Amino acid sequence: MKEDMIAALTTPPGEGGVGIIRLSGEGVIEQIAQIFRPVKGRQLDKRGGFSLTLGWITGEDGTNIDQVLMGIMRAPHSYTGEDVAEINCHGGSLPVRRCLQRCLDLGLRLAEPGEFTKRAFLNGRIELNQAEAVIDVIRAKTDRGLQLAVRQLEGKTHFIDEIEENLLQVNAMVEASIDFPEEVGELDSDEVALILGVVENKLEKLLDAGRRNEVFRAGVEVVICGKPNVGKSSLLNALLGKEKAIVTDIPGTTRDVVEDYINIRGIPVKLMDTAGIRFTEDFVEKIGVTRSREVIERADLLIFMLDSAEGITQEDLDIYRMVDRERVIILVNKDDLERKLISSTELERIFPGVNVIRGSVVKDVGLEDLEREIEKRVLTGKVPEDGFDIMINLRQKDVLERTQKLVSGTRRTIGKVPLDCLAVDVWGALETLGEISGKTLKEDIIDRIFHEFCIGK
Ligand SMILES: Nc1nc2c(ncn2[C@@H]2O[C@H](COP(=O)(O)OP(=O)(O)OP(=O)(O)O)[C@@H](O)[C@H]2O)c(=O)[nH]1
Numbered sequence: 001m002k003e004d005m006i007a008a009l010t011t012p013p014g015e016g017g018v019g020i021i022r023l024s025g026e027g028v029i030e031q032i033a034q035i036f037r038p039v040k041g042r043q044l045d046k047r048g049g050f051s052l053t054l055g056w057i058t059g060e061d062g063t064n065i066d067q068v069l070m071g072i073m074r075a076p077h078s079y080t081g082e083d084v085a086e087i088n089c090h091g092g093s094l095p096v097r098r099c100l101q102r103c104l105d106l107g108l109r110l111a112e113p114g115e116f117t118k119r120a121f122l123n124g125r126i127e128l129n130q131a132e133a134v135i136d137v138i139r140a141k142t143d144r145g146l147q148l149a150v151r152q153l154e155g156k157t158h159f160i161d162e163i164e165e166n167l168l169q170v171n172a173m174v175e176a177s178i179d180f181p182e183e184v185g186e187l188d189s190d191e192v193a194l195i196l197g198v199v200e201n202k203l204e205k206l207l208d209a210g211r212r213n214e215v216f217r218a219g220v221e222v223v224i225c226g227k228p229n230v231g232k233s234s235l236l237n238a239l240l241g242k243e244k245a246i247v248t249d250i251p252g253t254t255r256d257v258v259e260d261y262i263n264i265r266g267i268p269v270k271l272m273d274t275a276g277i278r279f280t281e282d283f284v285e286k287i288g289v290t291r292s293r294e295v296i297e298r299a300d301l302l303i304f305m306l307d308s309a310e311g312i313t314q315e316d317l318d319i320y321r322m323v324d325r326e327r328v329i330i331l332v333n334k335d336d337l338e339r340k341l342i343s344s345t346e347l348e349r350i351f352p353g354v355n356v357i358r359g360s361v362v363k364d365v366g367l368e369d370l371e372r373e374i375e376k377r378v379l380t381g382k383v384p385e386d387g388f389d390i391m392i393n394l395r396q397k398d399v400l401e402r403t404q405k406l407v408s409g410t411r412r413t414i415g416k417v418p419l420d421c422l423a424v425d426v427w428g429a430l431e432t433l434g435e436i437s438g439k440t441l442k443e444d445i446i447d448r449i450f451h452e453f454c455i456g457k
């Protein structure tokens with residue numbers, strides 16, 4: 001089916017050096033040539049392959065709207081696999097809007113979110129998981145997250161291909177014993193079970209890696225909590241490396257939740273400093289305390305701070321009762337001071353089994369231990385083996401889990417069901433697995449996936 005011609009701004013709106021408007025669809029090069037006047041040389045529609053031409057986008061009355069660099073990529077050698085033109089105009093909101101409007105005047109329509117990438121997929125330029133990787137590349141917050149997303153984008157999914165091959169091999173074996181029982185003899189059930197076992201194992205490794213690496217994509221929320229004046233805001237500032245939150249020696253300084261993003265050992269962390277929790281009559285502080293409680297509830301991880309020079313007080317015990325033991329790291333702060341009222345035996349008695357770090361935020365003691373502990377707590381599960389170190393999104397996880405269920409179900413029924421049922425089951429697993437690359441997916445599901453994209457991608 002011939003797709004219509006689409007256009008959209010691919011760079012973020014606002015002011016910048018360059019704004020890029022991307023156009024795609026059969027005929028766009030001839031269309032755009034009508035509103036483009038090259039500074040010198042041949043007209044656009046006479047150029048083949050890939051070209052960059054300096055020229056002007058012209059208005060209805062023939063006046064110049066903006067000087068642009070026009071990129072032409074002819075099908076199939078373009079992002080979408082169709083004819084593509086890219087107008088590199090000046091990146092102000094007005095030139096961009098005027099140039100885009102001229103494209104719409106030509107009869108092009110505004111692209112929907114993700115439509116360029118969707119066309120790339122539909123035209124066989126990329127597989128669905130590669131298309132999804134585009135979002136992860138754009139949203140990557142750390143080098144490690146980017147590395148994993150790029151690996152998907154490269155399409156290095158040989159492990160999926162391998163699993164597919166294994167299943168095809170089983171399929172061929174079963175079909176052969178159905179169609180040519182005399183020639184090939186009885187189905188070797190042991191071998192089939194063995195191959196399916198290998199497949200299950202590979203799927204498990206992929207799922208394990210996906211679970212472990214999910215954090216590089218989604219990031220984690222780490223909340224710093226504790227009574228007033230323990231040094232929560234000081235810790236936030238120290239980890240961020242900038243004076244983000246106000247620090248004073250007056251208890252009750254922080255009222256709002258103060259948050260920022262940092263990279264802790266490759267993990268994208270949303271770090272949140274909260275108002276010190278205590279009973280207070282102060283109206284504003286009370287609201288702050290309520291907010292603290294709310295973020296503590298939903299945090300992935302909590303850094304619960306104590307003050308070494310103050311000892312463990314009733315306030316600390318009350319706060320500790322609020323926090324979930326599974327998600328807590330205890331940091332005993334201000335260990336640089338002479339007065340040390342918290343002993344390890346006391347810690348062990350009051351917080352049995354909880355990992356405690358002692359340190360001093362102002363003297364930069366214990367912060368590395370803290371970062372290491374955060375990494376340890378959020379990176380759970382086995383370290384992925386070579387070749388299995390991938391990142392998977394929720395959709396892909398669901399596909400792999402369903403495939404795994406089908407494969408293990410099939411393996412258990414070998415020898416107990418007729419061969420044609422076995423063949424159908426293996427085929428079902430193959431079809432399910434095909435949803436990763438998208439080759440067996442229905443159109444409405446594909447539409448939904450691409451709608452998560454931003455406009456212009
Ligand atoms: N000696 C010493 N003082 C510290 C340390 N960390 C923080 N402080 C001091 O403790 C005081 C309180 O620090 P903040 O970071 O404002 O404490 P907070 O927990 O955010 O306090 P609230 O916002 O009131 O809940 C400040 O005077 C800090 O300089 C430390 O490791 N050692």
Ligand SMILES: [Mg+2]
Nearest residue numbers: 232233253254
């Ligand atoms: Mg504070």
